Each structure stands twice: as C-alpha cells, then as structure tokens.
Amino acid sequence: MEQSKVCGCTGIRSCLVCEQTVKNHGKGKDNTVVAHLPGEVWQYCPVCRKAWSKTDLQQHPVTCESHKGNSLDFHGIEILENFISSQEEMDIVRKIDMWDWKASQSGRQKQDFGPKVNFKKRKLRSDCFTGLPPFSKVLVGKMNLVPCLATFRPIEQCHLEYIPERGSSIDPHFDDWWVWGERLVTLNLLSSSYIIFTYNPTEEENNDSLQQLPAVSVPMPQRSLLVVYGDARFKWMHSVPRNAITSRRIAITYRELSEQFSEGGENFEVGKKVLEIAETYQGEVVK
Ligand SMILES: O=C(O)CCC(=O)C(=O)O
Ligand SMILES: [Fe+2]
Numbered sequence: 001m002e003q004s005k006v007c008g009c010t011g012i013r014s015c016l017v018c019e020q021t022v023k024n025h026g027k028g029k030d031n032t033v034v035a036h037l038p039g040e041v042w043q044y045c046p047v048c049r050k051a052w053s054k055t056d057l058q059q060h061p062v063t064c065e066s067h068k069g070n071s072l073d074f075h076g077i078e079i080l081e082n083f084i085s086s087q088e089e090m091d092i093v094r095k096i097d098m099w100d101w102k103a104s105q106s107g108r109q110k111q112d113f114g115p116k117v118n119f120k121k122r123k124l125r126s127d128c129f130t131g132l133p134p135f136s137k138v139l140v141g142k143m144n145l146v147p148c149l150a151t152f153r154p155i156e157q158c159h160l161e162y163i164p165e166r167g168s169s170i171d172p173h174f175d176d177w178w179v180w181g182e183r184l185v186t187l188n189l190l191s192s193s194y195i196i197f198t199y200n201p202t203e204e205e206n207n208d209s210l211q212q213l214p215a216v217s218v219p220m221p222q223r224s225l226l227v228v229y230g231d232a233r234f235k236w237m238h239s240v241p242r243n244a245i246t247s248r249r250i251a252i253t254y255r256e257l258s259e260q261f262s263e264g265g266e267n268f269e270v271g272k273k274v275l276e277i278a279e280t281y282q283g284e285v286v287k
Pocket of ligand 1: 186195238240
C-alpha cells in the first residue's frame with residue numbers, strides 16, 4: 001500500500017492523521033479501545049507488587065485493602081514516584097522542545113541520542129553519536145543513588161512524544177536484547193499514563209495454561225521513573241495504547257549496553273567506545 005507522507009507511519013502502523021487522510025489506511029484498527037488486548041487487563045499495585053483482577057488504584061496513597069479478586073505476582077517493575085520536581089520537569093521539557101522532533105510510527109514523534117543500530121544486520125555505528133544530552137548528567141547521577149540502578153550506565157536516550165490528537169501509541173514489542181541490556185528506565189513527563197504488559201509464551205508453553213495470563217497495566221505517574229527488568233523485560237511484551245494518552249506525554253527512555261558489549265563480552269571494544277561518547281554528556285540529537 002502507498003504509505004502516507006503526512007506522518008511517520010509505515011507498514012501496518014497507523015495513527016489518527018493517516019487513518020483520516022489515506023484511504024483504507026489503518027482499516028480495521030479499533031481507534032477507541034485497546035485493540036490488541038485479547039482478554040482481561042489486571043492492575044499492577046506497586047506496593048504489593050502483584051497484579052489484581054479487581055482493585056481501586058485511584059486512591060492515594062495506594063493501600064492494598066482495596067484489592068479484590070485474583071492476583072498474580074508480577075516481577076521486574078520499580079516505580080519511583082516524584083523522581084523530579086515540577087520545576088525540573090518544566091526545565092527538561094523546555095530543553096527538549098528546543099530540538100527538532102522527527103515523525104515516528106503510530107503517531108509518535110521522537111528524538112534520539114545513541115549509536116545507530118541496524119538490528120537486522122546486527123551492526124552498530126557510533127560516528128553520528130555525540131553523547132547523552134547535558135541535562136541527563138544530573139539525572140543519571142540521581143538514578144545511581146537508587147539501589148537497583150547503582151550500576152546503571154546508559155548509552156542511549158530516546159525521547160518519545162505522544163499526543164491524543166494524533167492517536168499516539170506504541171504496539172506490543174520487546175526492546176532489542178542484542179545491544180541493550182536488562183534495565184529499561186523511563187522518566188514520565190507532562191502527564192500520567194500506563195503501560196500494558198502482555199505475556200509472550202515460549203514455544204513449549206504455547207499450549208499451556210500460561211497463554212491465558214491476563215494483560216497487566218502498570219501505572220506511569222507524571223514525573224515518576226519506571227524501571228523495567230527481569231521477567232517484565234524479557235518475558236512480557238509492552239505497549240502504550242491510545243487510550244493511555246489523555247494529554248501530551250513525553251517519555252525519556254534510557255538504555256544500557258547488553259552483556260556482550262560490556263566488560264568481558266565479545267563486543268566490549270565497541271561498547272567501551274560508545275560508553276565513552278555517551279558519558280561526555282555533550283550530545284545533540286542524532287539526525
Ligand atoms: O512510552 C513508553 O513509556 C514506552 C516506550 C517504549 O516502549 C520504547 O521506546 O521502546
Ligand atoms: Fe519498548
């Protein structure tokens with residue numbers, strides 16, 4: 001199909017803009033509900049670290065007394081509320097908006113700081129990479145004070161902008177694990193949202209009851225830091241559906257190197273170079 005020039009969508013991806021302007025584009029996609037979710041969505045509680053079939057997480061602070069129904073242990077999530085102040089949030093957004101945004105898939109816009117990765121050919125190029133941006137130096141320092149992020153040294157930073165007017169979303173996916181390591185760290189700016197995890201059964205599990213696992217909705221409060229690792233990183237796919245975006249949202253995702261690009265790994269020399277560039281904190285958006 002001839003793809004739209006009005007947005008960044010290609011292939012099966014679509015957004016509200018191209019669905020309204022390009023004939024048949026996005027046909028069949030449900031615009032208002034979470035189209036890809038086959039069954040139930042349970043709510044993750046950051047206090048007891050379980051997902052619940054019935055609960056009220058609107059109350060603040062969250063207590064576990066409202067949880068009812070069935071539950072599921074859900075491993076691999078840390079939520080650090082109020083990781084930054086409103087003033088810091090405003091300063092960061094002002095700096096981000098001084099760079100150009102690039103149209104991306106599914107109604108998102110993006111800005112990238114990191115090596116260029118060709119996932120299919122497994123090639124990494126760092127010649128266009130000038131480092132993480134200056135404002136991240138303080139943020140990464142603050143992350144390193146959190147026990148689960150004490151050793152976190154990001155080499156890539158991606159900014160995604162979501163707005164309801166474009167129907168911005170991100171389809172279920174795993175982040176690459178050839179180049180990127182276990183921890184995915186996202187700073188949530190401008191509005192609160194949620195991220196949906198859907199279990200991806202292995203081939204052996206395929207006919208098993210695990211396939212019946214519900215989707216899990218994890219809250220992403222404004223100004224919180226979300227850390228995804230372990231099972232949530234490697235066994236469950238994640239997505240942000242259209243419904244999760246009620247006003248402009250900017251997500252800053254930091255990623256670290258995988259083991260094979262780290263000390264002792266077969267691509268350590270390449271990784272070392274990338275880390276040196278990242279940690280200059282002199283970066284401009286990669287074109
Ligand atoms: O917007 C988010 O919080 C998730 C973004 C994401 O999954 C990605 O960039 O790979
Ligand atoms: Fe992702």
